Amino acid sequence: MYTFSKDDLEIRKQRKSRLSGNNPLAKKKIMFAAGFLTLVLLAGIWIHIVNSIAYAVTVNGKQVLICDNKEQAEQAVSKFLETKSEELGMAVTTEDRIEIKEIKVNKKDRILTEDIGQLLEQELNILVPGAAFIVNGEEKAVLADKKTAENLLERIKSHYTPVGKGITVVKVQLKENVEIAEKNVPVHKILDEEQAFQLLTVGAEKIVTHTVEKGESFWSIAKANNMSVKDLEEANPEYNPDKLQIGDEIKLVKMDPAIHVTTVAELTEVKKIPYGVTVENDSNMLRGKEKVKQSGKDGSKEFKYLVVKENGKEVDKQFISGTVLSEPVNKVVVRGTKLELASRDDGGSGSLRWPIRGSITSRFGYRHREFHTGLDIDGSTGDPVRAAEAGTVTYAGRDGNYGKIIRINHGNGIQTWYAHLSSYNVSSGQKVERGEIIGRVGSTGRSTGSHLHFEVRINGNPVNPLKYLD
Ligand SMILES: [Zn+2]
Incomplete structure (x- = not known):
């Protein structure tokens, strides 16, 4: 170690004066020596003032700070690491190469010791015990400890594990080889669980979102943010691009997950x-x-x-x-099919509807020697004639004395006939509803004036319609 302080000089001077005795020759020599020595000393003092020996602390070859003496330099480093340990509450280390070198410096270049901590902080990569999340051999995230890393892995797995009624999970596996290694990690790289989760599942520590405004689409949002529509769709599977709503929060991130959970x-x-x-x-x-x-x-x-x-x-x-x-x-x-052709006293819904409203001009039964097979109801030509009950038209055409006649089959052997019509509204084979207009009153066939001849037949035999009309 080379130090040259004023105190040293004083000691040397005293030593010299003690040596100087009463010998004149010696005194002369001493005088000369003293003069020379003074010169040397002056030079030394000048050198000492302008340039001096100092100690440089280098980190990975880069000079970080300069100290007056080696102890000071060593202390500066160890003090820094010690302070850092206290600050973080754990042992810190560094893998950086720290060297203390003897150098000659100009005094005005000296660095104040108060700056030591800050300078080392900038240059040193401080390592603390932590855990690395390694995916396919590549360190993807650094976490505070093994437990946090393990929790994170479980969280990622469960995040993608389907749950719900009727779901039985058979297998959950990682596509990648994931290792968690306990090691010293750079303190500034440690992510909290949330950051690491985003980084590993999305590909970014922090996700920027965009709130959809009026008139925007995936296309316009993608364009404004230098992204592709496909990337936007992948990052936002919960949104239908065709049904964007004002206020929807769109993630502006290109999905690049480090881990895939199958x-x-x-x-x-x-x-x-x-x-x-x-x-x-x-x-x-x-x-x-x-x-x-x-x-x-x-x-x-x-x-x-x-x-x-x-x-x-x-x-x-x-x-x-x-x-x-x-x-x-x-x-x-069970549906009733019985057409109740009973007298009106029965009041059943099966009773027939009057095909036209009018006075009865001739009843069913014998008229002198002739048997009248139906009921004549008075009406004017063109008056609408309605079906007495729902059924199928079996005939709509001319038939001798009946003139223009319509026959409707109601099932169960029951038929109704409507004769002397002027026109038909239905044709054979057509289904009709009760009350539907099927034709018009007329006087065709053997008739003396416009009226409706109405017959009810059961299994082909004419029965008295009055018994069945409601
Ligand atoms: Zn008649």
Whole structure:
């Protein structure tokens, strides 16, 4: 160590004066020596003032600070590491190469010791015990400790693990080889769990979002942010690009996940098998009446699928099985078909409707020697004639004395006939409703004036219509 302080000089001077005795020759020599020495000393002092020996602390070869002496330099480094340890509450280390070198410096270049900490802080890569998250051999994130890293890995797995009714997870596996290594890590690189989660699952520590404004689309947002529409869609799977709403928060990030979680899950869905309706005809029940014999009940069928997802996105869905859990029970309705051609006292819905309203000009039965097979009702030519009951037109045409006639079959052997018509509104084979206009009153065939000849026939035999009209 080379130091040259004023104190040293004083000691040397004293030593010299003690040496100087009473010898004159010696005194002369001493005088000369003293003069020379003074010169040397002056030079030394000048050198000492302008240039001096000092110690430089270098970090990886780069000079960071200069100290007056070696101890000071060593202390500066160890003090810094010590302070740092206290500050962080853990042992800190560095893998940086720290060297203390002897150098000659100009005094005005000296660096104040107060700056030591700050200078070292800038230059030293401070390492603390932590954990590295290694994906396929590459360090992807640095965390405070192994437990935090393990928690993070579990969080990523569970983030992508499907949950819900009917879902049985079969397998959760990482596509990449992930290792968690305990090691000394750079303190400034340590991420908290949230940052690391975003970094590993999205590809960015912090996600910038954009709030959708009026008139914006994925296309315009992508363009404004130098992104592709595809990237935007991938980063925002929850949004339908065609149905953007004002206020939607769009993530402006290119998805680049470091980790891919593949999940295989069995999905069970139970679907309803709707019941059908069966109609049973009951000839003992009046037409128009209905009765539920048996209420319907939906059945159910269980479908099983194997669903493979990668980072939450479905990549495969296979049908496994479909099992009927319960068969549907059809609703059974009993529908009356009996056309109750009873007298009006019965009041049943099966009673026939009057085809026209008018006075009865000739009743059913014998007229002198002739048997009148129907009922004559007075009416004017062109008056509408309505079907007495729902049924199917079996004939609409001319028939001898009947003139223009319409015959309607109501089922169960019951027919109604409408004769002497002036025109038809229906044709053969046509279905008609009760009360529907089927033709017009006229006087065709053997008729003396406009009226409707109305017949009711059961199994071909004419019966008295008055018994059945309501
Ligand atoms: Zn008649």
